[in-house]
Amino acid sequence: MTSRKPRVVLGVSAGIAAYKACELLRRLTESGHDVHVVPTADALRFVGEPTWAALSGNPVSSQVWDGVAEVPHVRLGQSADLVFVAPATADLLARAAHGLADGLLTNTLLTAHCPVVFAPAMHTEMWEHPATRANVATLRARGAIVVDPASGRLTGKDTGPGRLPDPSELFEVARHVLARGADGRDLAGRHVVVSAGGTREAIDPVRFIGNRSSGLQGYALARTAVARGARVTLVAANVALPDPAGAHVVPVGSAEEMRKAVLEAAGAADAVVMAAAVADFRPADYQGSKIKKAESAEPAPIRLAKNADILAELGQRRTPGQVIVGFAAETDDVLANGRAKLARKGSDLLVVNQVGEDLTFGRPDNAAVVLGADGSHTEVSRGAKEALAETVWDLVAARLAPASPD
Structure with missing residues (x-):
């Protein structure tokens, strides 16, 4: 007996x-998910119904009146x-926050028993407006995951926060x-700080002391924390x-830059995870010009x-x-040095x-012992x-104090 494919409703505003x-949508379907696309009526002005249907393999509707016998809403x-x-x-965020049911997508949001994720995309001024911020806070308080938008090029010549993150x-x-299901938001309402990568300590304008850290473990920590509501x-x-x-x-280069950024962010954080490989040492004397190789x-x-x-x-x-x-990245006496x-x-x-x-650095896998x-x-x-x-x-x-009520 084959297991049921995970069912995903992809709402598009x-x-x-x-x-x-x-x-x-392509990534979801190719990874074995059964996806039903529910666009708003105006979303079809940007991408048409045939595209959604072809990519999902399922019929597409934006209206509660389509297929009424099946009660799609x-x-x-x-x-x-x-x-x-x-x-x-x-x-869409405003409609969802206020519980409106004026279309198939907003009806679906009101009847969902499963996790709900919103990925906002809009101009910076709209994202930063107090009304939008209040709507986001309301949705998060009700259990939804609202993924903060990325910063970058928007429509026209505008740039700033409000860009839809990369689909991947x-x-x-x-x-x-x-993977975590309906009870997976145990970091909701929490602010966490994660460090990742490896610092570089400059010797001269072109050379540095560094390490082999790729940042993969820190980025995995960041991704999983977002999915848990943090x-x-x-x-x-x-x-x-x-x-x-x-x-x-927050991009940084050296250990001192990381120190300043982490300490600044940590002041209001519930948890700090230092996954970065921070250089223990730096050159005592920085050379302002490239050090030349002397042949003799x-x-x-x-x-x-x-x-x-x-x-x-x-x-x-x-x-x-x-x-x-x-x-603690160790090469010898791993547990003794860790303790x-x-x-x-x-x-x-x-x-x-x-x-x-x-081993570990740059690899997709890891093994560890977590000491408390x-x-x-x-x-x-x-x-x-x-x-x-x-x-x-x-x-x-498990170690966080209970969250303070709003």
Whole structure:
């Protein structure tokens, strides 16, 4: 007996970014999901019904009057495993927040028992307007996941926050939300800070001391946190990866730049996860011009100076109830070194993993032991970095104080 395909309702509202939803639809159908597209009537001005039907393999309607005998305005929401609206315009967010039922999509939103995700897309002024912000807050308070838009080029010459995130990243949100189900929003209302990548410490204008961190683990942590309902600030050092949908990305280069960005974001955060590989040392003397190779002499030694210990500083500055997670990349005596680091840093959890040639850095998989200041010991066998990320957030969520009522 074959298992039922996950049922997704893809809602599309009337924004220029509707064409990007075609790529999201393609990814959903090709990965084995049964997708029913429910566009608003005006959305069909941007992408027509034949396109949605051809890509989904299902009939498309925007009207409650089509197929009345099947009661589509109730059936679609009741039978869905996920309702995902992309793009969600300011108008659609307002209608959803106020419980209007003036079309098939808004009716579906009112009857859905499953997780609901909105991916807003609009001009910056509309996104930042107090009315839109209030509507977003209302939807989040009711249990919906509202993915913050990306910053970038909008229609015309405008740029700023309001751009629909990349469809591949929206697909990752959909996949994670489906995997966790209706009870997966344990980070709703929380602000988390994640660091990712590897810092670079300049020697001269063209050379640096760095490491092999790709940022994959930190980005997996950011993606899974968004899918669990969190507001995510991602401090990324020298990462060549697409921005995770819904995360506010702060790019940095050096350890000191990361320190400033993390400490600034951590002040109002419920949890901080330091997954980045931060350089312990930097050149003590920066050369303002490129160091030339002398044919007849050996290069001068590079003196090193210690960088600030960001994890330890977070432990000293922590706010009441804040959960702090560190990472320890070790090559030898992995657990012994990890326990010693946990005791020194003052963090609640320490993710300890072994690194080396073709191990962890730059790979899609990871294995680790998560040590707790309370004496706990959680082993995570080798698997996708997302699996480790989910375990980390499980342990964080269990340690968070109850959220304050609004």
